[in-house]
Amino acid sequence: MRLVPGRRATPEALVRLAAFRTRGRAARRRQASYVAYCVLLLTAIYAVPYLAALVDAAAERRWRGPTAERALEAAPAALPALAALALAGAAQLAVWRGPVRLPAAAVHWLLPHPVPRAALLLPRLRLAWLVNGVGGALPGAVVALAAHAAGGRGAAWAATLAGAGGGAAVGLLGAAAAVWTQRHHPWFGRARLRPVLALLAAALLAHACGAWASQGAGWGRAALWSGPWGWAALPWAAATGRVSAVEGACGGALAALAVVGALLVARRAALALPARVLRQQTRVAGMFTAAFYGADPRVARAALSAPRRARRATGRALRVPRARWLLLPWRDLLALLRAPLRAGSGVALWGATLALLAVGHPVAGVAALVTGYLAAAQLVEPARWESENHERGAALPWSRGALALRHALLPGALLLLSSAPLVAFAPLAPAWVPALVGAASVSARRGAMPASVLLGTQTPMGDTGPLQALLWLGRAPLLVLPALAPTSLSGVSTAPAVAWSLAVGAAALAWTRHTRAPRST
């Protein structure tokens, strides 16, 4: 039987889909109710007491003081900067998790068919508006209350209401920016909005710093009138007497118009969202969520960068070395060259380490330990590939322990070579390298966290599960860095400090050799 195409697909499909899913609706509602109950409970326990204290403080303006006064003077310049930062953040987040998203099943079973896109996407857009509006209003109200507690003028209720309104406006503008980013997605072409918003936020932040330094009222007024991100704060500025009531009303009206315009633009953009963006974002969000629930931040981060990696040019490869012992350092160097941001971060962190060591103060020395570990962690990153999937290293002729030590060669060489010329200023730096690289290698090879780690014991202070998880994730630096810390104390002579550092380094490298990531099932 040859089927004749229908003139227009009908939402009847969606009505029937809802009917089919009635079976599971009760279970989904129970789950949603449980989540809502947990959120309300946590809010009641953690947020309500603080909110109550804030309201109390605001009523009596209990936080007054010279610093609070200065902060209030700078607020008219700072609030537009924060708003612009929120817009830039919303646009950035929309790259991988836009506000208009479909579940994976809908992407596969509805998107390829002539189901009206409006029926699929507009409900998601409206939900995003609600979430963003409320999500902006609440912090707006809290900031206004805090400002009032710090000695803000005018009535608390008026300032809070104005703050909530301004926050809601910024939230809705953020939703519109996010949908626009989805519509003109950077993975599939040039996107101009994000860089513009980022520049705007940077400029306004610099402006706010200028306002803080100079304490001139003109700075604030300029920022408040600079665009919708500032208009949203004008009602609050009027309620607290920083601008006239007329300015406040005009600002509020302009902000409302801007929001309406942005929402109309967002609606059009949502209806024209390319299916490939929806598909890709569903895939990335799924991978990220799975990694998040597995408490594996690195895999979560990798999920976000996967679409970019798939499109990046592979570039020219380094020539393969003939010496066998150079093979893994060659492989690691290639990985670092293809992740220039990571390599650059490592170099910058190691530079900070050398600078802090040159200061010669114990506190700077401890800070140098932390930055040194972070630098080593960036450079040891290629070693994680084998711990994530044992099959990757299965074809190589070395044991896992030997592989771990070979992966330490390149980071160790890079850190040693870069610190050797500066040994007169930072004599401990080369001696710390084995320990830092060893600790970073142990962390790199830990693999996915076993679920049993999260099962804690109930104590009067609470469940030990989260603490156990943190200790498991950070066990290498938590053991190695304190062991190195005494060497950074003043009064410790160089030779024993170097000897002790090298001994800690040898122990850390031995730990690396014996660390085994749990096998994934």
Place this chain on the structure above:
Amino acid sequence: METELLRLAGVRHGYGERPVLGDVSLALCAGEAVAVLGANGAGKSTLLRIAAGREEPDAGTATLRGRPADEDDAAFRADVACALAPGAHYPDLTVREHLLLVALAHRVPEAEDRVAEALAEHRLADHAEQFPAALSAGLGQLLSLAATRVRPHTLLILDEPEAHLDAEARAALALRLAATAAEGGAVLLATHDPALAERSGARRLELVDGRLRAAA
């Protein structure tokens, strides 16, 4: 005179510095089936995605009835049925309900009957009330193929439809593809199974070094 449906003209496409398709041209008419063979990584799936309007080529054009192939065009989606890659399912919908959803999305008259036919054709009748998560890989593939049968289309695009299918299922698939072409539809498939291509009566092309040529 046969009506030309799909035309790929001078299509070039690559990923980063790696070219995949180099100057591919193809015309597919109503009543015709074309099978694209080639080694792994030859670019077959890329070619199908471009034909299905899911990717834009770096150069060249892909048109359906003279209009650009664009999956975001509702008319294109009404005309073209695809089974390209396995996807997610609704965890709380049975096999039958998945197919009904597709049939209703296309306003197929007497959708329940059509779905029942497709279930029988694809040996899914005994699994109609199961959830897709309980299906084997082969049955999941049959579900994807059944989803293309419960809806109207003028062009059917399939990527390795023989994956996970047993010999009997492949033979039945070949017959269905031949019937689709005989009824005036067009079929474009990528396959590793030359016998499937032959039994479905498809014109066989091979993708080698990014170019299409007649298969040996």
